[in-house]
Amino acid sequence: MKIALFGYGKMGQMLEKIGLSRGHQIVAKIDAGTSEIAYSDFDVAIDFSTPDAAFKNITDCFKHGVPVISGTTGWLSKIDEAKTICKENKSAFIYASNFSLGVNIFFELNKNLAQMMANLEQYKVSLEEIHHTEKLDAPSGTAITLAEGIIENSLYSGWKLEEEVENHIAITSKRIGKVPGTHTINYESSVDAIEIKHTAHNREGFALGAIIAAEWIQSKEGIFSMKDVLNLT
16 A cells, blocks of 8 residues: 655654555655645555644545545544545545544443443543643543543533533643553542543554554545444444
8 A cells, every 4th residue: 555644743754664564655755845746646645744734635635536544633623624525526534533443442432431421420520631741732632532422422511621610521631751642531429430541652553543544444435433444333
């Protein structure tokens, strides 16, 4: 498989390493300032670029019939428009806030637990995420996805960062050292607590999941998710 990397920072470099180890070719490394892009040279694009570049990167690929795997955050106000362009051009698209296989299983575990806890009003849910000090946005996209999974399956109506508001999930964000990513969901009552937690040991899991998604999307048309890739539907 011939892969184009849109964004060649730390994640792009890890994607290159994992992709090569699985027998694929990295035929383009596209960053700010790249002027000429030969879309016909690659089978799939993986976008881990920047919020201001992502929408154009992704939709230009769709217009050239190239499927896209994207993990870029901060541009999602335009994702519905991107999906429309994908469908119009009969291309394929997977967006995920986190491509780690373990995290995507954790997303489903989180939803199932939320359903079981929905009518147990004595338990109050909270969410904590910890990342390295270079991560500037808070909360993480993964934390937001987890919060949305609880909201969709419970009576909670929203989430708040570093603030306790009635009927909202309190999210705490910490930036510590070189922590790749730790997410904890806690249900607390006066008599006990239930906790589920995912801890990333390094960045490789994120890159591996994106490469596996790129392998899976070949010859497909439409909008998909990691649930489809992992057959969790």
